[in-house]
Amino acid sequence: xxxxxxxxxxxxxxxxxxxxxxxxxxxxxxxxxxxxxxxxxxxxxxxxxxxxxxxxxxxxxxxxxxxxxxxxxxxxxxxxxxxxxxxxxxxxxxxxxxxxxxxxxxxxxxxxxxxxxxxxxxxxxxxxxxxxxxxxxxxxxxxxxxxxxxxxxxxxxxxxxxxxxxxxxxxxxxxxxxxxxxxxxxxxxxxxxxxxxxxxxxxxxxxxxxxxxxxxxxxxxxxxxxxxxxxxxxxxxxxxxxxxxxxxxxxxxxxxxxxxxxxxxxxxxxxxxxxxxxxxxxxxxxxxxxxxxxxxxxxxxxxxxxxxxxxxxxxxxxxxxxxxxxxxxxxxxxxxxxxxxxxxxxxxxx
Amino acid sequence: xxxxxxxxxxxxxxxxxxxxxxxxxxxxxxxxxxxxxxxxxxxxxxxxxxxxxxxxxxxxxxxxxxxxxxxxxxxxxxxxxxxxxxxxxxxxxxxxxxxxxxxxxxxxxxxxxxxxxxxxxxxxxxxxxxxxxxxxxxxxxxxxxxxxxxxxxxxxxxxxxxxxxxxxxxxxxxxxxxxxxxxxxxxxxxxxxxxxxxxxxxxxxxxxxxxxxxxxxxxxxxxxxxxxxxxxxxxxxxxxxxx
Numbered sequence: 032x033x034x035x036x037x038x039x040x041x042x043x044x045x046x047x048x049x050x051x052x053x054x055x056x057x058x059x060x061x062x063x064x065x066x067x068x069x070x071x072x073x074x075x076x077x078x079x080x081x082x083x084x085x086x087x088x089x090x091x092x093x094x095x096x097x098x099x100x101x102x103x104x105x106x107x108x109x110x111x112x113x114x115x116x117x118x119x120x121x122x123x124x125x126x127x128x129x130x131x132x133x134x135x136x137x138x139x140x141x142x143x144x145x146x147x148x149x150x151x152x153x154x155x156x157x158x159x160x161x162x163x164x165x166x167x168x169x170x171x172x173x174x175x176x177x178x179x180x181x182x183x184x185x186x187x188x189x190x191x192x193x194x195x196x197x198x199x200x201x202x203x204x205x206x207x208x209x210x211x212x213x214x215x216x217x218x219x220x221x222x223x224x225x226x227x228x229x230x231x232x233x234x235x236x237x238x239x240x241x242x243x244x245x246x247x248x249x250x251x252x253x254x255x256x257x258x259x260x261x262x263x264x265x266x267x268x269x270x271x272x273x274x275x276x277x278x279x280x281x282x283x284x285x286x287x288x289x290x291x292x293x294x295x296x297x298x299x300x301x302x303x304x305x306x307x308x309x310x311x312x313x314x315x316x317x318x319x320x321x322x323x324x325x326x327x328x329x330x331x332x333x334x335x336x337x338x339x340x341x342x343x344x345x346x347x348x349x350x351x352x353x354x355x356x357x358x359x360x361x362x363x364x365x366x367x368x369x370x371x372x373x374x375x376x377x378x379x380x381x
Numbered sequence: 382x383x384x385x386x387x388x389x390x391x392x393x394x395x396x397x398x399x400x401x402x403x404x405x406x407x408x409x410x411x412x413x414x415x416x417x418x419x420x421x422x423x424x425x426x427x428x429x430x431x432x433x434x435x436x437x438x439x440x441x442x443x444x445x446x447x448x449x450x451x452x453x454x455x456x457x458x459x460x461x462x463x464x465x466x467x468x469x470x471x472x473x474x475x476x477x478x479x480x481x482x483x484x485x486x487x488x489x490x491x492x493x494x495x496x497x498x499x500x501x502x503x504x505x506x507x508x509x510x511x512x513x514x515x516x517x518x519x520x521x522x523x524x525x526x527x528x529x530x531x532x533x534x535x536x537x538x539x540x541x542x543x544x545x546x547x548x549x550x551x552x553x554x555x556x557x558x559x560x561x562x563x564x565x566x567x568x569x570x571x572x573x574x575x576x577x578x579x580x581x582x583x584x585x586x587x588x589x590x591x592x593x594x595x596x597x598x599x600x601x602x603x604x605x606x607x608x609x610x611x612x613x614x615x616x617x618x619x620x621x622x623x624x
Contacts, residue, residue, distance in 0.1 A: 202482040203393045206397035258391070
């Protein structure tokens with residue numbers, strides 16, 4: 032809308048400038064200013080407006096606005112010549128008609144060259160504006176893209192850090208320093224491991240289950256210190272599954288949710304069971320926790336589930352899936368099916 | 382001596398607060414609890430001056446505990462690790478809170494504030510023997526995200542609205558989920574008068590009493606609110622006023 036308004040303003044202004052310059056040139060050169068001279072000038076003004084406006088419609092129709100400079104330049108040059116010829120022909124005919132003249136179209140008429148220059152300047156201004164606008168739009172798009180990317184990165188980091196967990200862990204450790212210094216030392220190491228893993232493994236697309244289990248174990252050890260007798264953890268892992276590849280921190284996220292929505296809500300606490308089964312071409316991971324699953328209980332964890340599904344989909348497509356539901360009145364079961372892939376382990380710390 | 386009760390579902394978190402409080406001899410820890418329902422009983426029996434209260438606990442939250450209090454509300458210092466929702470509530474309602482792990486300086490500051498408040502609160506002229514809420518007692522009110530600790534002295538009127546009761550104090554009028562009958566039982570009759578099926582009013586806020594139709598009375602409160610008193614209650618009010 033604004034661009035179109037600018038176009039009309041520029042058109043009127045540009046051709047008015049033409050009138051002023053031509054008039055000035057005639058005055059300075061001492062030409063007698065009669066009706067035919069003014070008629071000529073105003074005819075150029077009116078004709079110029081009409082022709083360039085039609086030309087602009089053509090530009091838009093032909094899609095030149097999306098072309099790059101190398102495609103536009105030859106077209107514009109050709110257009111200038113054609114426009115000049117056409118313009119000159121109409122111009123002559125109208126003048127002949129109006130003033131009863133008998134001028135003929137001559138290829139060496141210097142007016143022809145002047146018209147070509149005029150249209151060239153018009154094109155220069157027009158496309159300079161177009162390119163400037165395009166550059167600005169691109170700039171804005173890039174900035175927006177960058178802002179979106181930064182925000183995503185920030186959210187990813189914050190989600191990974193799980194502040195509630197970290198500050199509670201710190202508080203637990205503070206209490207343990209007096210009560211059981213050795214346990215406190217162990218807790219600091221485990222917390223470090225969890226933090227390091229969440230910073231590092233996020234970069235990999237897939238990591239071996241064995242490594243993910245290590246993170247989960249460290250995490251659950253810290254939570255066990257917090258919840259004490261209220262959290263019981265059982266692992267039942269088939270050794271063949273240890274080398275299976277899974278998206279990093281996927282199991283960790285699931286277990287975090289088991290604590291957040293399950294154990295933390297039960298006054299007497301509960302149990303988390305992590306089980307893995309192997310088959311010739313797929314691995315199945317099962318996480319059971321005390322509690323009840325309520326779909327859409329809050330948007331945050333629904334988003335988390337969605338995220339986990341997306342990651343599985345990105346890595347394995349339709350060959351992997353995840354389900355969550357109530358196994359019985361007091362147990363929630365999360366189930367993951369993943370095809371066996373032979374990935375080289377790129378994530379081992381050196 | 383300030384008698385404090387620690388309520389947190391994690392033993393080590395309670396341990397941590399106890400450890401910190403060793404440096405504050407004026408605080409006497411009268412008990413601790415990890416379960417909200419048990420904590421409610423303890424508050425009833427021990428009537429502590431101060432609660433250290435966690436927000437996220439299994440079953441019920443710290444806010445829910447306060448809403449369920451039957452007697453007067455003690456002073457409260459909330460203690461939480463990281464909970465954006467609760468933190469917003471603390472800020473909006475100017476409540477005292479500490480973040481885990483607790484910094485000793487901040488604890489000292491919070492306790493200083495509590496001490497000032499406890500000292501400035503007028504002691505009840507006589508100890509309430511019936512355990513009912515006296516005029517100097519404070520109660521915890523919560524309406525949606527907003528919450529208040531209010532001294533009953535400031536409450537002019539309780540008005541029944543269906544299953545809810547609207548509480549009028551200062552320029553606030555939150556709606557709480559309670560019945561007017563339950564409130565009548567809890568409020569001391571020396572200060573609060575059941576004017577009708579709809580209203581309980583604070584006797585200290587009465588400005589004028591006028592006769593009304595059919596031998597009833599119309600009470601005008603200091604803020605200009607007019608409350609009709611039912612016929613039966615009018616007789617009672619007259620007796621009370623006449624001594």
